[in-house]
Amino acid sequence: MPKISKAKILILATDGFEQSELDVPREKLKAVAQLVHVCAPKQRKQKDSIIGWQNQDWGKPVKVDMELGEASTSLYDAIVLPGGQMNPDTLRQNPEAIKLIKAFLADGKVVAAICHAPWLLIEANAVRGRKATSYTSIKTDMINAGANWVDEPVVSEDGIVTSRNPGDIEAFVAKIIEEIEEGKHDRAVLAA
Template sequence: MADQPLHNKKIAFLATDGFEQVELTKPWEAIQEAGANVVLVSPKDGKIQGMNHDEKGDLFTVDENVRSVAAENFDGLVLPGGVANPDSLRMDEDSVQFVRDFFDQGKPVAAICHGLWTLIEADVVLDRKVTSWPSLKTDLKNAGAHWVDEECVCDEGLVTSRNPDDLPAFCQKAIEEFSEGKHAAQTA
């Protein structure tokens, strides 16, 4: 379907308490409008807390626990930012393995803002060109990434952006990469 490039695609959003709400909701809406089935995956059951910067946002119902899903059942992955969210995810072995599996399977991944912390823990940024929230620059460089200050960067199916201001470009590029599917060079 020309107007729904993600028709028949299933995209996972991995998050837990403390995610930057707009970094989940805007990509969710755009990817859903593009025809994808979107699934909120978390290491926590029930509801997770969104944040609007440093203020509590809405609660979101988790669709699947990360321990009960497999990357092979999805066509792509989105990692929203927020400070607490990726900091918790990178300490959860199941979440880190779930992320790593997308790279092992050559599937597209889109991460914004602090969401790249989980990529560092999954050890998948070596020799990758990426962008992020500026405070992650040193962490990413130390993990072997090539960090740049750009609105949206795509490196073999890995889409990264800096902050909520970059969401229009981030969503557009994520949809493009998810519609293309497998990336041969997208490996851990």
């Protein structure tokens, strides 16, 4: 089983991510993991960063370590998907983002999504038949995609971690760490 101190974690986001759902996991994971990178698609407001959403307005920029096209599963043990409404709605329309998430799923690596980010798991066909949670406004989307939706702070099945909202970040990060330390997850990859 890998130790979290040796783990390498990728965070995938774009402009409009919920500020706390990227900032807090990034800082908490940086404190314990070997490496945490942020990647984003090329289309964004600023060249070297992405801008969060906080308190119904634009938040703070976060430095981007690499373009989405440069990211691969080979270096990383997990991918973290912050929520917000704009961020996952934009990313779920990006074939390259969905391809990367599907690669993490196929490789048995940890895939963690909070708030509205389970939309990306729906797009990657990763929730059908699995217990999961999300922000309450996308509960019907999750159920329609075949998830066994529950109203719990954090849910993990087969190394796929889901969480409801910023109030659940502590439990979300703790579960990511636990799942990384469990190692590779053998799971059925569902056909599209």
